[in-house]
Amino acid sequence: MNPNQLLGKRGTTDSHPMEGFLRMDRMPHIWCSTCGLGTCLTAFIAAAQESAIPREDIVVVSGIGCTGRAAGYLKYDSFHTTHGRALPYATGLKVASPRLKVCVISGDGDLVSIGGNHLIHAARRNMDMTVICVNNFNYAMTGGQAAPSTPQGASATTAPYGAFERPFNFPFLVDSCGATYVARWTALHVRQLTIAIKEALLHRGFSFIEVISPCPTVYGRRNRLGSGLDLMKFYHDHSITKNFASTRECDIKFQQDIIVGKFVQRDEPTFLDAMDAQMKKTLGAKFVPYVGPMDPARDMTESSHDSDRVPKPK
Amino acid sequence: MSKPKRGPVLTGAHYLDGDHACAEGAIAAGCRFIAGYPITPSTEVAERLAERFPRIGGTFIQMEDELASIAAVLGAAWGGARAMTVTSGPGFSLMVENIGLGVMTETPCVVVNVQRGGPSTGLPTLTGQQDMMQARWGSHGDYEIIALSPSSPQECFDLTVTAFNLSEKYRVPVMFMMDECVGHMTEKVVIPEADTIEVWPRRWYRGPKDKYLPYAPEKDGVPLMIRAGDDHRVHVTGLTHDQRGYPIINADTQRVCVSRLVDKIRNNLDDLMIVKEEQVEGADVVVVAYGISARVATKAITDARKQGIRVGFLRLITVWPFPEKRIRELAGKVKSLVMPEINMGQMFREMERAANGQCKSLLVPHCGGWVHDPNDILKAILEGAR
Numbered sequence: 001m002n003p004n005q006l007l008g009k010r011g012t013t014d015s016h017p018m019e020g021f022l023r024m025d026r027m028p029h030i031w032c033s034t035c036g037l038g039t040c041l042t043a044f045i046a047a048a049q050e051s052a053i054p055r056e057d058i059v060v061v062s063g064i065g066c067t068g069r070a071a072g073y074l075k076y077d078s079f080h081t082t083h084g085r086a087l088p089y090a091t092g093l094k095v096a097s098p099r100l101k102v103c104v105i106s107g108d109g110d111l112v113s114i115g116g117n118h119l120i121h122a123a124r125r126n127m128d129m130t131v132i133c134v135n136n137f138n139y140a141m142t143g144g145q146a147a148p149s150t151p152q153g154a155s156a157t158t159a160p161y162g163a164f165e166r167p168f169n170f171p172f173l174v175d176s177c178g179a180t181y182v183a184r185w186t187a188l189h190v191r192q193l194t195i196a197i198k199e200a201l202l203h204r205g206f207s208f209i210e211v212i213s214p215c216p217t218v219y220g221r222r223n224r225l226g227s228g229l230d231l232m233k234f235y236h237d238h239s240i241t242k243n244f245a246s247t248r249e250c251d252i253k254f255q256q257d258i259i260v261g262k263f264v265q266r267d268e269p270t271f272l273d274a275m276d277a278q279m280k281k282t283l284g285a286k287f288v289p290y291v292g293p294m295d296p297a298r299d300m301t302e303s304s305h306d307s308d309r310v311p312k313p314k
Numbered sequence: 315m316s317k318p319k320r321g322p323v324l325t326g327a328h329y330l331d332g333d334h335a336c337a338e339g340a341i342a343a344g345c346r347f348i349a350g351y352p353i354t355p356s357t358e359v360a361e362r363l364a365e366r367f368p369r370i371g372g373t374f375i376q377m378e379d380e381l382a383s384i385a386a387v388l389g390a391a392w393g394g395a396r397a398m399t400v401t402s403g404p405g406f407s408l409m410v411e412n413i414g415l416g417v418m419t420e421t422p423c424v425v426v427n428v429q430r431g432g433p434s435t436g437l438p439t440l441t442g443q444q445d446m447m448q449a450r451w452g453s454h455g456d457y458e459i460i461a462l463s464p465s466s467p468q469e470c471f472d473l474t475v476t477a478f479n480l481s482e483k484y485r486v487p488v489m490f491m492m493d494e495c496v497g498h499m500t501e502k503v504v505i506p507e508a509d510t511i512e513v514w515p516r517r518w519y520r521g522p523k524d525k526y527l528p529y530a531p532e533k534d535g536v537p538l539m540i541r542a543g544d545d546h547r548v549h550v551t552g553l554t555h556d557q558r559g560y561p562i563i564n565a566d567t568q569r570v571c572v573s574r575l576v577d578k579i580r581n582n583l584d585d586l587m588i589v590k591e592e593q594v595e596g597a598d599v600v601v602v603a604y605g606i607s608a609r610v611a612t613k614a615i616t617d618a619r620k621q622g623i624r625v626g627f628l629r630l631i632t633v634w635p636f637p638e639k640r641i642r643e644l645a646g647k648v649k650s651l652v653m654p655e656i657n658m659g660q661m662f663r664e665m666e667r668a669a670n671g672q673c674k675s676l677l678v679p680h681c682g683g684w685v686h687d688p689n690d691i692l693k694a695i696l697e698g699a700r
Contacts, residue, residue: 023549023560025560026560055545056543056544056545057543059542059543061389071549071551072549072551072560072561075547076547077542077543077544077545077546077547077548078547078548078549078550079389079392079542079549079550079551080549080550080551080552080553080561081385081388081389081415081552082385082411082412082415082552084381085381085382085385085412087382088349088377088378088381088382088383088385088386088389089385089386089388089389090389091349091375091377091382091385091386091389092347092349092385092386092387092388092389092390092391092393092397093389093390093392093393093542094389094393095347095373095375095386095390095393096347096373096389096390096391096393096394096395096397097393097394097395097541097542097543099543100393100542100543117378117379117382118378118381118382121377121378121382275373279368283368283369286369287368287369288368288369288370288371289371290346290367290371290372290373291346291371292394293393293394293395293541294344294394294395294396294515294516294541295394296516296518296519296520296540296541296544297520
């Protein structure tokens with residue numbers, strides 16, 4: 001399907017062209033009107049299709065929070081895990097079943113605050129997965145508390161006098177830890193975001209995309225930034241595209257210009273590549289690579305090495 | 315010592331400590347994925363698997379912490395691997411939230427806890443049995459869990475296989491509650507031929523993909539499982555969910571969801587219960603013990619019998635669910651039940667509750683750091699016989 005088809009014929013069709021990729025029996029979703037998450041899902045679905053990766057090979061893992069619900073709306077094999085642990089869960093999935101293209105879609109609080117340790121280690125390992133971090137500058141689902149992304153000076157329910165902690169610069173953080181694809185776009189940059197997700201899906205290694213997303217209900221209202229439309233207008237006027245900008249310079253300050261673009265793209269051995277190479281180097285012919293998951297069709301109870309002697313179940 | 319056969323299962327007689335025997339048990343059970351974080355006194359299990367797996371087609375990953383380890387294990391299990399993690403008390407504390415996710419999403423896996431003395435950092439290198447209640451109730455919410463407790467390296471091997479089998483059969487994380495003494499005790503371990511080791515397959519769903527309901531129970535209350543990536547488009551969530559796996563947040567769905575999680579264990583107690591009994595018929599006193607304490611109790615029981623006391627012995631292997639029915643039966647026949655454990659009374663409370671006042675219940679507590687003096691257990695037996 002090409003992007004033009006995805007647009008559909010507005011106003012003339014009974015169904016949305018992406019319905020097949022969404023759990024329509026779960027609609028309406030819980031996200032607020034003009035939230036950026038709908039755009040993220042649209043971009044994700046379009047990118048997944050354009051990537052031509054077989055649909056069954058893509059699995060989606062989410063943590064907790066507004067963005068954490070993404071896994072539940074996407075009609076893929078999808079996992080809604082505990083707060084902060086989407087990345088290690090995804091790591092287990094990927095290592096156990098290396099064929100899978102594991103995508104983590106989660107929020108800034110989930111991935112960078114409670115899950116920060118997992119983020120830096122997944123990046124360090126260059127674990128082959130795509131991470132879409134939807135940054136709305138606060139903890140939205142619990143009512144607009146401060147996050148490690150809240151800009152200094154912005155107000156949040158747990159920062160009623162204005163946030164004063166230094167926020168993380170996500171691209172710089174993951175870049176410095178070893179991520180091999182890093183990009184940032186806003187929810188207004190639909191085409192760029194779709195291309196970035198497609199590139200990330202086709203990238204071999206740890207790919208990280210920060211999506212700056214409007215949160216009109218708690219962040220926008222509390223900071224008197226207007227409606228969702230006003231927030232998008234701000235992105236329109238204040239986004240500066242700088243591909244391959246130094247991630248060091250990508251800090252986000254309250255209501256100032258946001259540098260967007262593709263910042264990093266490089267080839268490095270992934271976790272599994274590095275493991276295989278090291279084992280081969282050390283063990284030589286004695287190295288028996290992991291054979292992949294158990295196979296329901298073969299009723300395997302052990303790895304294939306001795307599967308011809310599998311006892312019958314009780 | 316026989317020469318080990320080729321292949322993953324290390325058939326033959328070996329001189330192994332409990333931790334290494336547990337690792338070999340995992341291999342024999344078909345475990346090919348382990349995620350862990352080093353912590354004394356459990357590390358040898360992970361170390362042995364890190365060494366063994368690349369030679370037999372398994373993957374070991376040392377995660378950044380225990381929260382990551384158990385999360386990776388759950389992910390791996392849904393990826394189709396038989397998976398395990400290994401830890402000790404402080405690490406186990408970090409794992410309990412995701413053990414709850416494992417229960418809620420009915421994810422088969424094994425969590426090995428080689429217990430040391432606590433609370434907090436406590437006694438890293440010395441023994442304890444102080445996580446027994448944490449194994450049962452550590453995670454939030456209402457659930458049933460399975461936990462086994464080995465008393466010897468041989469059992470570390472045998473029961474690790476059983477732990478995997480039960481986790482697959484009931485689709486629940488199984489706690490493997492070792493203690494430092496059993497983990498570091500070195501004894502002869504006989505590993506049978508691979509084809510004589512009973513390994514239960516995962517309960518795979520093989521019907522039409524679009525008809526799959528991830529949480530529709532079979533007759534025994536346990537649903538069938540699929541692998542991620544096989545295009546069933548399954549949704550797995552820790553939220554209260556219906557048979558489709560969709561989150562539905564209301565009291566009715568919670569009732570159906572949680573009662574089945576509880577009932578699939580409670581309705582199969584006879585199948586799950588493993589205890590070893592010795593001379594309990596006609597006994598005045600029965601000693602109830604598990605893990606290393608059961609080994610120490612043996613000495614006290616022998617001494618008591620020499621003094622003419624009729625002492626029976628009930629060794630708990632399945633510790634959760636607690637063998638309540640059997641304890642209640644015995645309590646109606648004996649003068650007293652005696653339980654030594656290396657804590658200030660955890661399983662003892664369960665035993666006392668099960669005895670329901672029918673007989674005396676005597677605790678022989680120990681704060682941890684070493685095993686009981688058998689004489690303390692003997693004293694309790696003598697008191698119980700009066």
